[in-house]
Amino acid sequence: MSEPIPRAAERARPRGAARFIAVVMLVVTAAAPLDAQEAAAGASRQTAAVDLREALETARARGPLHRLADAREQTAIGRVRESTQWANPSLEWRRENLGSALQPDIFTTAYVPFDFSGRRLALRQSAAAGTTRAHGDRLVDWRSADLDVARGWLHAARTAGQLVVLERQAEALRQIADVDAARLREGLVSDAVGLRTSLEADRARVALVRSRTEAEAAGAELARLLGLTLAEPLRVRALETPLLPEAPDSAALLVVAAAARPEIRAREALVRETERRLAAEQRGVFGEVQLQGGTKETSGVMTGQVGIAMPLPFFNRNDGARQRARGESMEARLQLEDVRRSVHGAVRVALLHYRSLRATQPDASTFGSRGRDVGDIARIAYREGHISLTELLDAERASADAMQAHLQWQVDAWLARFELERAVGARLDADSPLDLPLLSTLVPGR
Numbered sequence: 001m002s003e004p005i006p007r008a009a010e011r012a013r014p015r016g017a018a019r020f021i022a023v024v025m026l027v028v029t030a031a032a033p034l035d036a037q038e039a040a041a042g043a044s045r046q047t048a049a050v051d052l053r054e055a056l057e058t059a060r061a062r063g064p065l066h067r068l069a070d071a072r073e074q075t076a077i078g079r080v081r082e083s084t085q086w087a088n089p090s091l092e093w094r095r096e097n098l099g100s101a102l103q104p105d106i107f108t109t110a111y112v113p114f115d116f117s118g119r120r121l122a123l124r125q126s127a128a129a130g131t132t133r134a135h136g137d138r139l140v141d142w143r144s145a146d147l148d149v150a151r152g153w154l155h156a157a158r159t160a161g162q163l164v165v166l167e168r169q170a171e172a173l174r175q176i177a178d179v180d181a182a183r184l185r186e187g188l189v190s191d192a193v194g195l196r197t198s199l200e201a202d203r204a205r206v207a208l209v210r211s212r213t214e215a216e217a218a219g220a221e222l223a224r225l226l227g228l229t230l231a232e233p234l235r236v237r238a239l240e241t242p243l244l245p246e247a248p249d250s251a252a253l254l255v256v257a258a259a260a261r262p263e264i265r266a267r268e269a270l271v272r273e274t275e276r277r278l279a280a281e282q283r284g285v286f287g288e289v290q291l292q293g294g295t296k297e298t299s300g301v302m303t304g305q306v307g308i309a310m311p312l313p314f315f316n317r318n319d320g321a322r323q324r325a326r327g328e329s330m331e332a333r334l335q336l337e338d339v340r341r342s343v344h345g346a347v348r349v350a351l352l353h354y355r356s357l358r359a360t361q362p363d364a365s366t367f368g369s370r371g372r373d374v375g376d377i378a379r380i381a382y383r384e385g386h387i388s389l390t391e392l393l394d395a396e397r398a399s400a401d402a403m404q405a406h407l408q409w410q411v412d413a414w415l416a417r418f419e420l421e422r423a424v425g426a427r428l429d430a431d432s433p434l435d436l437p438l439l440s441t442l443v444p445g446r
Contacts, residue, residue, distance in 0.1 A: 050234065055152075055153040059149040060146070072137070072138065080126075092109045092111065103298065107296050110292070110293055111290050125276045126275075129270070133267075137266050148225060156234070156236045158218075158239065158410075159215040163212055165403045167208060169204055169396060170205055196389060200393060216233055240410070243417075244357070244358040247358075250351055253347050260424060261343050263339045264343060267335050274331075351423075357413045375395060
């Protein structure tokens with residue numbers, strides 16, 4: 001925090017531009033040790049805080065969204081395998097002529113299903129594509145879960161940063177209110193000025209309570225995304241400006257996305273799966289044939305028996321299943337076309353957003369320091385009598401707005417980077433953004 005504002009009566013009030021310049025120089029020279037103290041205090045508070053990389057690693061290991069994606073994959077694979085298993089053979093033992101004078105007939109018969117039409121074979125061929133589709137859907141869910149965790153961490157970091165800004169502002173306004181209260185008792189300011197500064201200090205405290213609640217809620221939500229149950233609120237490290245390297249051109253990124261996006265791979269596998277299922281249902285007009293063989297003992301004489309059983313498609317020609325399979329195949333193709341268009345648009349939008357944020361990086365990176373300087377200079381100038389209360393309050397709001405704008409820009413820059421990585425099918429990485437050598441290997445001919 002800045003140094004406490006002393007009573008007006010304890011300081012002389014020199015006039016003139018020379019004194020005002022000296023005050024500004026005092027603030028500039030005091031900024032370095034002040035920032036060093038704040039950095040040291042922040043480091044001591046953040047020893048157990050979670051950074052973005054740790055949040056992603058923890059969520060991938062135990063987060064509920066990632067574990068749900070794994071569970072959905074197992075469910076999908078189970079459903080695929082459920083309808084593609086080979087039918088089991090049957091074994092029958094039967095004794096007839098019980099309770100009569102006739103000798104008993106004893107039958108031992110084995111029934112072996114035979115895929116005469118090839119329906120089961122086509123279904124098993126669809127199972128391989130279905131498994132690939134389940135893996136692709138799981139990867140899609142994992143990428144979405146990564147992005148949700150990153151958003152949750154950034155939201156928690158932004159609310160924590162805003163809390164620090166409002167704490168700084170509330171303390172500054174409290175000091176100003178104390179000074180003006182002393183001035184009011186000495187008859188140096190009017191009742192309106194004293195009341196105004198007191199109201200501004202009260203309003204800052206109310207905003208601080210609201211900000212603290214938002215920070216607690218953001219930390220609790222992040223803990224849920226990480227799969228943690230904590231007795232204490234989860235703390236996150238301070239936001240840092242992300243690395244924003246120059247992105248390749250849109251044509252290269254579109255080629256990369258077409259080859260790497262798991263959504264496309266999953267929908268292509270779904271097309272293959274539904275095509276094989278359609279072939280299976282078309283062959284399903286004739287049901288499975290059962291081959292029969294066994295022994296028969298009649299009047300003490302052992303004989304053999306063979307047989308064949310085949311359902312006749314008089315009433316049920318599998319029309320409903322064939323129509324359903326045709327619709328599913330058509331739907332899968334339409335989904336593939338839609339996903340390709342969606343990926344195409346997502347890459348262009350993400351690239352445009354990324355480049356726009358990257359272009360504003362030099363100016364946005366100075367928001368925080370300039371915001372602090374504006375507030376410090378204004379408070380000292382007000383204490384020395386060089387600006388009015390209205391100018392001071394405007395400067396305080398401008399200072400807080402600038403620091404919060406810097407926080408918001410950092411959040412937007414991180415999200416723009418992650419959205420572009422996700423759009424091209426790369427794995428979110430807090431340390432190595434847009435690994436260009438990796439992307440170049442995914443582009444055919446490069």
